[in-house]
Every structure is written in C-alpha cells, then in structure tokens.
Amino acid sequence: MLSFFSLLYKEVFRVWKVGFQTVLAPVLTALLYLLIFSHVLAQHVEVYPGVHYTAFLIPGLMMMAILQNAFANSSSSLIQSKITGNIVFVLLAPIAYWEFLAAYVLASMLRGLVVGIGIYLAALWFAQPPMLFPIWIILFAVLGSAMLGSLGVVAGMWAEKFDQLAGFQNFIIMPLTFLSGVFYSIHSLPPFWQALSRFNPFFYMIDGFRYGFFGVSDISPWISLMVVGGCMLGLMLLSLGLLKSGYKLRY
Amino acid sequence: MPPAIDVRQARKRYGELQALDSVDLRIEQGEFFGLLGPNGAGKTTLINLLSGLALPDEGQLSVLGHDVVKQYRASRRVLGVVPQELAFDPFFTVRETLRLQSGFFGLRRNDTWIDEVMHHLDLTDKADTNMRRLSGGMKRRVLVAQALVHKPPVIVLDEPTAGVDVELRQSLWRFIQQLNRDGHTILLTTHYLEEAEALCTRIAMLKHGRIVALDSTQNLLSSLAGCRVRLKLAGNLPASLLLQVVEQTNDDYLLTLPSYQALESMLSELRVAGVEVHEMTLQQPDLEEVFLRLVGRAGH
Numbered sequence: 001m002l003s004f005f006s007l008l009y010k011e012v013f014r015v016w017k018v019g020f021q022t023v024l025a026p027v028l029t030a031l032l033y034l035l036i037f038s039h040v041l042a043q044h045v046e047v048y049p050g051v052h053y054t055a056f057l058i059p060g061l062m063m064m065a066i067l068q069n070a071f072a073n074s075s076s077s078l079i080q081s082k083i084t085g086n087i088v089f090v091l092l093a094p095i096a097y098w099e100f101l102a103a104y105v106l107a108s109m110l111r112g113l114v115v116g117i118g119i120y121l122a123a124l125w126f127a128q129p130p131m132l133f134p135i136w137i138i139l140f141a142v143l144g145s146a147m148l149g150s151l152g153v154v155a156g157m158w159a160e161k162f163d164q165l166a167g168f169q170n171f172i173i174m175p176l177t178f179l180s181g182v183f184y185s186i187h188s189l190p191p192f193w194q195a196l197s198r199f200n201p202f203f204y205m206i207d208g209f210r211y212g213f214f215g216v217s218d219i220s221p222w223i224s225l226m227v228v229g230g231c232m233l234g235l236m237l238l239s240l241g242l243l244k245s246g247y248k249l250r251y
Numbered sequence: 252m253p254p255a256i257d258v259r260q261a262r263k264r265y266g267e268l269q270a271l272d273s274v275d276l277r278i279e280q281g282e283f284f285g286l287l288g289p290n291g292a293g294k295t296t297l298i299n300l301l302s303g304l305a306l307p308d309e310g311q312l313s314v315l316g317h318d319v320v321k322q323y324r325a326s327r328r329v330l331g332v333v334p335q336e337l338a339f340d341p342f343f344t345v346r347e348t349l350r351l352q353s354g355f356f357g358l359r360r361n362d363t364w365i366d367e368v369m370h371h372l373d374l375t376d377k378a379d380t381n382m383r384r385l386s387g388g389m390k391r392r393v394l395v396a397q398a399l400v401h402k403p404p405v406i407v408l409d410e411p412t413a414g415v416d417v418e419l420r421q422s423l424w425r426f427i428q429q430l431n432r433d434g435h436t437i438l439l440t441t442h443y444l445e446e447a448e449a450l451c452t453r454i455a456m457l458k459h460g461r462i463v464a465l466d467s468t469q470n471l472l473s474s475l476a477g478c479r480v481r482l483k484l485a486g487n488l489p490a491s492l493l494l495q496v497v498e499q500t501n502d503d504y505l506l507t508l509p510s511y512q513a514l515e516s517m518l519s520e521l522r523v524a525g526v527e528v529h530e531m532t533l534q535q536p537d538l539e540e541v542f543l544r545l546v547g548r549a550g551h
Contacts (some may be wrong), residue, residue: 002354002357002358002359003354003355003356003357005354006351006353006354006355007354007355009351009354010340010351013342013343014342017342081340084338084339084340084341085336085337085338086338086339086340088304088334088336088338089338089340089351089352089355089397090355091303091304092302092303092304092327092330092332092334093327093352093355093356094323094324094325094327094328094355094356094357095324095355096324246306250303250304250305250306251265251299251304251305251306
C-alpha cells in the first residue's frame with residue numbers, strides 16, 4: 001500500500017506546487033461565467049419555480065469545474081510524464097495496476113472537489129443556493145470526479161502528443177459539459193435535443209448534483225445515480241484493462 | 252539458487268523489425284555481466300523486457316526466479332534499472348525524488364541509505380536542489396541513485412556513463428564494483444568497450460537481436476590469437492607482407508600477425524628487402540577487436 005500512497009502523494013504534491021494554475025484559475029473562470037450569465041439572464045429566466053437563476057447556475061458551474069478539472073488532472077499528468085519520460089520511474093516500480101489507477105483517480109478527485117468547493121465559497125457572495133440533500137451532492141461530486149479522473153487516465157494513455165489531448169478535451173469533454181444542462185434545464189429544449197441530452201452522461205451528473213441543492217431535477221436522481229455509477233464502473237474497468245495490457249505505456 | 256537473470260527464447264518485434272530473436276541468456280547471482288552490441292542490436296529491448304517497460308511477444312524472462320510478467324511486482328522489487336534516457340521530474344528536489352522512489356518500492360524512512368547513495372555519487376551538496384537546476388551529468392547521477400534506493404540484488408545499467416565526465420565514471424564504477432563485491436549482480440551495457448573489458452567477468456554480444464558471442468571476457472580476448480604491429484618504415488613494405496596490412500598512411504603501416512613468432516620472419520623480410528624500421532609498436536588484442544570481428548564495423 002505504501003507504493004500507492006507514494007504515488008498519490010506525488011500526484012497531489014504536483015497539483016499543490018502549481019496551485020495557482022490548477023485551483024485558483026478554474027475558480028476564477030467559473031466566477032466569470034457566473035457574473036456574466038447571471039447578469040444577462042437573471043431577469044429573463046426562471047428554470048425552477050422560486051429558484052433564482054444565479055442560484056440555479058452555481059451547482060451547474062461547480063459540477064462542470066469538478067468534472068473538467070478531474071479530467072485535466074490525470075490526463076495532463078500522464079501525458080506530461082510520458083512526453084518527458086519520467087513515467088519510467090512509476091513503470092519500473094512494483095506498483096499494482098489498481099494502485100496506479102487509484103492514485104491517479106484519487107488525486108484527480110481531490111483537485112476537482114477542491115475547485116468545486118472553492119467555487120461554492122466564492123459564489124456565496126452572489127447567491128446562496130440551499131443544500132436540501134447534501135448526501136446527493138457528495139455522491140454525485142464523488143462519482144462524477146472519479147468517472148472523469150478515470151476517463152483522464154484513458155485519454156492520457158491514449159494521447160501521444162499534447163494536441164491530441166487538447167482535441168479530446170475540446171471536442172469531447174467541453175461539448176458534453178456545455179450541452180449537459182449547466183446553464184439551463186433540458187425541459188427548455190425542443191423535444192429532439194431533450195431526447196439527445198439523455199444520451200449524455202454528463203447531463204445525469206449535473207442533474208443529480210443539482211437535485212441535492214434544490215430537491216428538483218429533470219429526471220429522477222436514482223436513475224442519474226445508476227447511469228453515473230454504471231459509467232464510472234465501466235471506465236474504471238476499461239482503465240484497469242488498458243493498464244494491464246500496457247496500452248501505449250509498455251511497448 | 253535461482254539465476255539472477257534467466258531469459259528463455261525471448262522474442263520481440265516492432266513492426267517489421269525483429270528487435271529480439273529467440274534470445275537465451277542466463278546470468279548467475281553475483282556476476283558482473285556485460286551486454287555489448289551496436290546501436291539497434293537489441294540491448295535496450297532486452298533490458299526493457301526484463302524491467303517490464305516492454306512486454307515480450309514470446310518466451311520467458313525471470314529475475315531471481317520471478318517471472319517478469321506473471322510475478323511482475325516481485326521481479327521489479329529485486330531489480331534496479333538505470334535507464335538510458337535522461338528523465339527527471341521537474342517538480343521535485345533530489346532528496347524528494349529519492350524519497351518518492353523509495354516509497355514506490357514500499358520503503359519508508361530510507362534516509363540513511365539515501366544519504367549513503369548520494370555520498371557515493373557526489374550528490375550530497377545537491378540534495379535540496381530542484382532537478383531542473385541540475386546539469387546533465389548531475390541528473391545522470393540522480394538516475395543512478397533512483398535505481399539503487401531499494402538496494403536491488405540485481406542492478407541493470409543501460410549506458411550509465413554516456414556523456415558524463417571522467418570523475419563521475421570513476422566514482423560510479425567504484426561504487427558499482429563495491430556493490431558487486433557485496434553480492435549484487437550487475438548487468439551493464441556500454442559503448443565504452445574498455446569499461447566492459449575492465450569490469451565484466453562475462454560478456455554477451457548482440458547483433459540484429461541475436462546473441463553472437465557469449466563467453467568470459469578472458470576467453471573472448473584469447474580467442475584473438477596473434478597481435479598487431481605498427482611500423483614506420485624508411486621505404487616501401489615488401490610485397491610479401493602486403494596481405495597482412497590492415498591500415499596504411501604514407502610510410503606508417505598497421506599489420507596483423509598470426510602469432511608473436513611471426514614477428515621474427517617479418518623483420519627478416521624487411522632486412523632482406525633493405526627497408527629500415529624507424530618505429531615499431533606492438534598492440535595487444537582488446538575487446539574492441541573482438542567486437543569488430545564478431546559484430547562488424549557497421550554492425551552488419
């Protein structure tokens with residue numbers, strides 16, 4: 001287990017050493033979204049009855065940041081290590097595959113959750129969303145960040161260059177997060193787009209997470225839990241399988 | 252007692268290139284073993300298979316009896332590898348790097364040994380320096396230190412002295428020889444053949460992924476009978492000796508002779524031809540000659 005804790009420590013230490021870029025920058029970005037969207041739309045949109053748009057926006061932005069940062073952490077750490085060659089020190093060590101995966105995913109979760117909490121604390125200045133069911137909030141934050149941390153491991157293993165990873169982030173992660181209901185309820189969409197949104201796993205993460213705050217959601221949180229849990233499990237198994245096969249790590 | 256390294260019918264292909272072709276190799280515990288060959292001969296591929304950085308297509312490899320694929324954790328625990336590529340983690344200092352590497356191998360509170368390794372590699376005054384600020388030679392020293400943090404019984408050094416100064420080479424070899432005397436098995440690849448000749452008790456030569464020679468250093472050297480003689484002459488070399496010329500620059504000749512006894516007849520032929528000898532130097536056969544004969548100048 002000491003191998004696992006050492007790898008986890010290394011990954012967390014790496015985030016901490018560049019905390020300005022890994023934690024403060026995404027918090028600032030989320031606050032800019034909040035400032036602009038709430039200023040422009042607050043008077044025109046009421047997504048759920050009695051819920052102010054600014055308050056509605058906060059959980060969505062939190063979850064978006066949690067997911068994006070969890071993904072960025074494991075994927076960028078792996079690609080950097082691969083390109084600079086220092087991945088060799090981890091590969092030469094007697095670290096079990098599950099320890100490797102768990103360390104990268106846990107460090108990603110930690111960064112995602114710290115950014116999410118940072119956004120919540122900073123956003124309190126704009127609005128105070130209620131927290132009706134904290135257990136759902138924690139559950140979706142943990143499962144969502146674990147899922148994206150694991151997806152980051154897959155992407156980090158697959159990518160051989162930084163621009164491949166940027167492509168993965170820009171053409172898969174960003175569209176899926178923006179089209180998941182961060183800024184709106186899918187009930188405000190035309191039927192076709194509503195139906196399409198149900199194929200987006202990010203929608204379930206954000207909808208379930210938001211349910212924890214307001215007690216209302218577009219879909220039952222139990223269904224969201226099953227979808228997110230299933231996706232997370234699937235991605236974990238995929239990552240583990242790829243690690244075992246040495247995919248693009250052990251040639 | 253299991254061998255330190257046991258390779259049986261190992262094969263590895265990269266696309267069209269057969270990097271390793273049915274290699275068999277057994278290195279006993281406590282040996283100082285040299286693996287030589289031109290670039291692309293398969294030395295690093297073999298090391299990568301042993302260390303788990305690459306997976307074999309066929310064959311079995313084990314370190315101290317632990318299969319490198321099925322018992323990968325046990326085999327990596329007993330193996331320390333100094334990789335050829337100069338890699339480092341820019342986030343950490345030298346001491347942090349070595350503590351982390353100890354942790355990867357399951358070792359806590361390893362500072363006594365870390366201090367000793369740093370001392371032997373002249374790294375003590377750089378302990379708290381960030382890796383980014385070290386020179387290439389210093390980074391190479393850290394690479395060696397990282398391979399030794401867990402006191403591995405089997406140590407693999409893949410070109411550890413490439414591009415480093417004489418001082419490090421000497422301190423490194425002193426330390427490695429000490430470890431070998433203490434019972435650690437050493438597997439070394441190097442392009443400096445004089446290093447291999449001085450250090451290794453047994454040597455394997457690889458060419459196109461196959462072992463073309465495997466013997467004790469002494470046997471390999473004695474397999475080259477005869478000697479070479481360099482002559483500076485006042486006139487032209489007699490025609491009867493031309494077949495023995497290896498190199499010629501103006502009146503400077505390098506000849507190969509089948510035995511020391513042939514010296515006498517060579518000198519008498521020169522005397523008969525009336526050619527005066529200005530200078531004469533005898534050269535002993537060295538590993539480079541064995542290497543060139545077995546592996547070829549261009550590795551073909």
